[in-house]
Amino acid sequence: MALRSPAVAGSWYPGSPSALAAAVDSYISEAGDGPQPLSRLVGLIAPHAGLIYSGPVAAYAYRQLRARLVDLIVLVGPSHFVGFDGVAIHRGGFDTPLGVAEFDEGAAAAITSAASIVREHPTAHLREHSLEMQMPFIKRVAPQAKIVALLMGWQEEETARALGDALGSALAGRDVLLVASTDLSHYQDAATAAALDAVVIDHVSRLDADGLQRALNRRPDHACGGGPTVAVMRAARQLGATDAVILKYADSGDVSGDKSAVVGYLAAALGTRS
Numbered sequence: 719m720a721l722r723s724p725a726v727a728g729s730w731y732p733g734s735p736s737a738l739a740a741a742v743d744s745y746i747s748e749a750g751d752g753p754q755p756l757s758r759l760v761g762l763i764a765p766h767a768g769l770i771y772s773g774p775v776a777a778y779a780y781r782q783l784r785a786r787l788v789d790l791i792v793l794v795g796p797s798h799f800v801g802f803d804g805v806a807i808h809r810g811g812f813d814t815p816l817g818v819a820e821f822d823e824g825a826a827a828a829i830t831s832a833a834s835i836v837r838e839h840p841t842a843h844l845r846e847h848s849l850e851m852q853m854p855f856i857k858r859v860a861p862q863a864k865i866v867a868l869l870m871g872w873q874e875e876e877t878a879r880a881l882g883d884a885l886g887s888a889l890a891g892r893d894v895l896l897v898a899s900t901d902l903s904h905y906q907d908a909a910t911a912a913a914l915d916a917v918v919i920d921h922v923s924r925l926d927a928d929g930l931q932r933a934l935n936r937r938p939d940h941a942c943g944g945g946p947t948v949a950v951m952r953a954a955r956q957l958g959a960t961d962a963v964i965l966k967y968a969d970s971g972d973v974s975g976d977k978s979a980v981v982g983y984l985a986a987a988l989g990t991r992s
Contacts, residue, residue, distance in 0.1 A: 720810040720840065722867075726847045727815055731769035731854055735815045741769060742858045745777035746784070755963040759786060761896035761954040761988035763922060763947060766795065766851040767981060771970045772901070778966035778985035780855035788860045788895050790822055792829070792885065794868045794946035795848030795899035802871035805881055806839035812850065812867065816857035822864035825889065829866060833884030835877060842869050848899045848943065863895075873938070873945030875931055882927065882949040886956025894957070898950035900943025902982030908971050914940055915967065915982040918947075922986050925962040927951035954988040963987045 724733075732738040764779040765772035797806065807830060811821040830836045843849075849867050856863060870877060885896065903914040918940050921930035927948050934944040941947060951962075965987055969980035 721818065722808055722810060722812045722843055724813060724815070725845050725850055730847060730851065733815055738815050738854055739858060741773065742854050745773045746781050746859070748774065749777040749781045754782065754785065756961060756987050756989035757992055758990040759895060759987060760957050760959040761898065761950050763898045763900065763950070763984055763986040764852060765901050765983035766848045766899045767901055767970065767983065769851070769854070771973050771981070772851070772983045775966045775968050775983040775985050776855055779987065780859050782987050783859040788863045790825055790892060790894045791856060791860065791863045791897060792825065792866045792868065792889065792894055793849050793852055793897045793899060794870060794881070794950055795846070796873065796943040796946055797842050797846055797869045797871050798848065799845050800842040800871070802839055802842060804835035804837060804871060804877060806842040806869040806871065807836050808843045808867040809838060812853050812865065814853045814857050816854060817861065819853055819856055820864045822866055825892070826866045828888040829884060832888040833880055835880050836868065836884065842871065843867070852897055852899055870945045870949070875935065878931060878945040878948040879952065882952025883956070885949065885953035889953070889957060896950045896953055898943060898947040900941045900947050902941050902984055903939060904942065904981050905979040908969055908977040908980050911969055911980050911982050915984070919964055919967060919984060922951070922984070923962055923964050925951060925955060925959060925988060927955065951988065959988045959990060961989060961991045
């Protein structure tokens with residue numbers, strides 16, 4: 719099993735353990751100590767831009783783990799640099815400045831057995847940041863958790879549907895957290911971005927994977943990780959989720975001050991209220 723080395727440590731987020739831990743802790747602290755919105759947590763949706771931009775939003779998602787013991791996290795993100803059919807699994811852990819996120823071989827075997835579209839594609843993972851940007855939060859709030867890392871290539875509707883169903887069947891009966899890694903619209907002015915992003919937020923709030931897929935079929939630019947989000951929402955339903963809570967929405971202009979061309983960020987939780 720190959721240990722994946724960090725690709726964007728020291729650029730997209732601090733490369734030193736102390737600086738990275740301090741940054742993550744600060745974002746989680748600023749996100750507040752509000753009540754847990756869901757009694758059972760099945761999934762999260764979190765962004766994956768540079769930490770100073772998306773970290774304040776991602777913290778709203780990962781703060782949900784502070785009072786929970788999570789042993790397995792299955793992450794699904796988009797491939798930004800390598801195009802391919804199906805889903806690429808990394809058979810190994812992720813190295814980070816905060817330590818190694820260990821690989822869950824049993825869960826990976828169950829997922830690959832459930833879906834022929836999931837296969838090894840090491841090159842797809844080498845430069846990809848969409849899953850790596852989740853690791854600082856995971857290592858800070860759920861350091862004991864093992865992971866399975868999945869990248870979706872071409873975000874076809876059939877791929878999202880098949881992956882969601884595979885995750886639902888392969889992980890049934892397991893105490894697992896699903897994470898969809900996605901940013902929302904890219905490089906629109908803030909008003910246009912908000913309108914595009916509201917479509918995603920509406921479907922997520924209703925846990926409506928099929929409705930989100932239809933919206934993405936019409937306009938794929940709603941989200942760079944739309945396919946992974948649909949797959950995770952679909953799987954979450956099959957694993958018992960009945961509710962979704964929108965935790966935070968913001969855009970990059972809230973940090974940069976430039977509202978002329980922004981990227982949208984969403985944090986959401988999927989699960990059951992009681």
